[in-house]
Amino acid sequence: MSSEVAVVYVLTALGVVVVALTRLRLRSDRGAGRTRVGRRLLDLHTGAGVAALVTWTVFLLAPADSALGGDTAGIVGLAFWWLLVVAGIGILVRWLPSKGRHASEGAEDSWSGGPGLSLLAHLGTLAGVCVFTWAYLTSVV
Numbered sequence: 001m002s003s004e005v006a007v008v009y010v011l012t013a014l015g016v017v018v019v020a021l022t023r024l025r026l027r028s029d030r031g032a033g034r035t036r037v038g039r040r041l042l043d044l045h046t047g048a049g050v051a052a053l054v055t056w057t058v059f060l061l062a063p064a065d066s067a068l069g070g071d072t073a074g075i076v077g078l079a080f081w082w083l084l085v086v087a088g089i090g091i092l093v094r095w096l097p098s099k100g101r102h103a104s105e106g107a108e109d110s111w112s113g114g115p116g117l118s119l120l121a122h123l124g125t126l127a128g129v130c131v132f133t134w135a136y137l138t139s140v141v
Helices: 003-026 039-061 071-095 116-137
Strands: none
Touching: 003 039, 003 071, 003 116, 039 071, 071 116
């Protein structure tokens, strides 16, 4: 296995961590960070993440000539990865400072003192999805 393929596999495993920890971190009604994240956004993030992980893993592991493998599974997996990134960036928006008369103060987060964990996870996911897209387009995987 080449080092490029190994990187894709490691980033796929890290995707599991991002999807699971985001769900765990934001599952309570109180939420982490500055404001609450809407249920629909969190559900979109989780659903897209699970679908991305399943279809991308099938693409990586199934033989290219099988009914499950091939280009279609890779394209669908990438589409779900990009949807996950968009939802993740939407979750990051909650950390932007709000101004105005009705703005609420930021809530503290027990997992970190600020947006560091969310930034690391979601910007790392963006970088990982760029690697996945490059690996797919250059036929590394």
